[in-house]
Amino acid sequence: MTAQSMSPLTEDESWEFLAGRPVGRLATSVAGEPEIFPVSFAVGDGRLYFVTHPGSKLAEVAVNARVAFEADEWTPEVATSVVIKGTAEILEHDADVAAAEATGLVSYLDDGKNVWVRITPEAVTGRRLTR
Template sequence: MRTCRDAAFAAPDSGPSVLLPLAIVGSFQNNELMMFEHEDGNPILKLDDEQSWKLIEGTKHGRLVVTVAGDPDIFPVNYAVSGRKLFLRTAPGNKLAELTINSKVLFETDGILSEEAWSVVLRGTARVLDQSADIAEAEALGLKPWVPTLKDFYVEITPSSVSGRHFQFGEHPEREI
């Protein structure tokens, strides 16, 4: 991965690579560009931890998956990152109840452009913050609800694993016979 601040940056002619404008795929700072280099024309690139975290840190929306009694639920959320943990705000309801019953969660965030996309999946443990010092730290992140509703509960997600993929779109290949 290479980053640059010059929007006119051109990749050298050393095989397929993609410049991903971070300002487009999320709310990245400094208008950086992120380059993903695909080997041997493979349209799917497995991202390393650093690449995955850069995308998580630069994007402020995703989906939280919780499961109770074998029934999964998925919720759109906005979030903040601090110390490689995710923080979100919520109100009483299914999301809060379900992650309290089963703290094992999945989180996914992604970005789609005209010719490429990426996805990062985080597995982890959710915890409703109940100590005033923890809540104060979460409040300091400046996380605001998307809609004008009261979201008085902060949730911290501690990851156990993170995996990411970058995809280059293209035509369906012909099958060799």
């Protein structure tokens, strides 16, 4: 058994951390059933952005849904994780899409037929565990 310490991150530190992580995971609840999706994401103006295919399961669940989002980084000694709780929505207005594109997101999922999803946070929680 090894002692370990846990430090919270401030909200600023949490955002800084998120801005440096290219991939996170979106968790949703559909009829009481949890779902989880890895996504490439970007940060802009205190919101998270990612793309998905229209008609995909992820697009379905992202329609004004309550979501939890997590990104992390770990070495054998230190694990850092930030969790966002908030609401996801598919962007339909040109100005919103322009703001999303301005994040410069690089996604694995990019065949030109995507829709943008934006997560507006209600709570941001970051923590760092040190072995």
